[in-house]
Amino acid sequence: xxxxxxxxRHKITKRGQNVTFRCDPISEHNRLYxxxxxxxxxxxxxxxxxxxxxxxxxxxxxxxxSAERPKGSFSTLEIQRTEQxxxxxxxxxxxxxxAGGPADTQYFGPGTRLTVL
Amino acid sequence: GEDVEQSLFLSVxxxxxxxxxxxxxxxxxxxxxxxxxxxxxxxxxxxxxxxNMDMKQDQRLTVLLNKKDKHLSLRIADTQTGDSAIYFCxxxxxxxxxxxxxxxxxxxxxxx
Numbered sequence: 202x203x204x205x206x207x208x209x210r211h212k213i214t215k216r217g218q219n220v221t222f223r224c225d226p227i228s229e230h231n232r233l234y235x236x237x238x239x240x241x242x243x244x245x246x247x248x249x250x251x252x253x254x255x256x257x258x259x260x261x262x263x264x265x266x267s268a269e270r271p272k273g274s275f276s277t278l279e280i281q282r283t284e285q286x287x288x289x290x291x292x293x294x295x296x297x298x299x300a301g302g303p304a305d306t307q308y309f310g311p312g313t314r315l316t317v318l
Numbered sequence: 319g320e321d322v323e324q325s326l327f328l329s330v331x332x333x334x335x336x337x338x339x340x341x342x343x344x345x346x347x348x349x350x351x352x353x354x355x356x357x358x359x360x361x362x363x364x365x366x367x368x369x370n371m372d373m374k375q376d377q378r379l380t381v382l383l384n385k386k387d388k389h390l391s392l393r394i395a396d397t398q399t400g401d402s403a404i405y406f407c408x409x410x411x412x413x414x415x416x417x418x419x420x421x422x423x424x425x426x427x428x429x430x
Contacts, residue, residue: 243406243420305416309361
């Protein structure tokens with residue numbers, strides 16, 4: 202079973218450095234989501250892709266954040282000039298768009314925990 | 319904006335039933351979900367319910383939806399120590415795709 206995978210699982214960086222995370226969705230899933238989860242909170246939506254098109258970005262996604270899904274398969278999330286407030290768990294989820302079908306159920310990866318020193 | 323609220327903590331004895339409650343504000347919800355998160359891990363989908371249903375049962379899990387009061391609950395029968403985790407209620411906003419709005423999570427502690 203190949204669920205959603207994320208790499209790396211943990212990242213420690215110094216303030217001001219750039220970091221990039223990767224998400225590999227479930228292979229036939231055409232929708233991909235990024236969420237951010239801070240300690241003691243539920244995940245918050247960051248952005249959504251339908252195939253390779255980025256269709257929505259949350260206002261949480263400042264101009265230091267960029268996400269791509271170049272071939273409609275894996276996705277990357279880059280944070281430039283990291284700040285201590287970026288420390289969080291970054292979660293990726295994928296789902297299959299089935300018009301008229303059952304719930305567009307999102308399956309989550311294990312997350313990447315970012316610590317900015 | 320849309321909001322989802324949950325009580326933060328629940329403690330139950332092993333073998334008892336657990337009931338985790340959730341309220342939401344979105345009037346046009348289509349699906350509501352329950353996810354489980356163990357320490358340091360991602361979210362595991364437990365179950366979901368369509369908004370025109372009142373109840374859904376799946377083995378030890380029972381979901382009740384009161385759409386009038388915008389209240390959702392998850393009942394876990396015969397709670398085990400392995401059920402100790404954080405449980406998140408999530409509302410899917412209408413609009414062509416499922417942007418999920420999560421509550422802050424309910425930490426379930428199961429003691430002998």
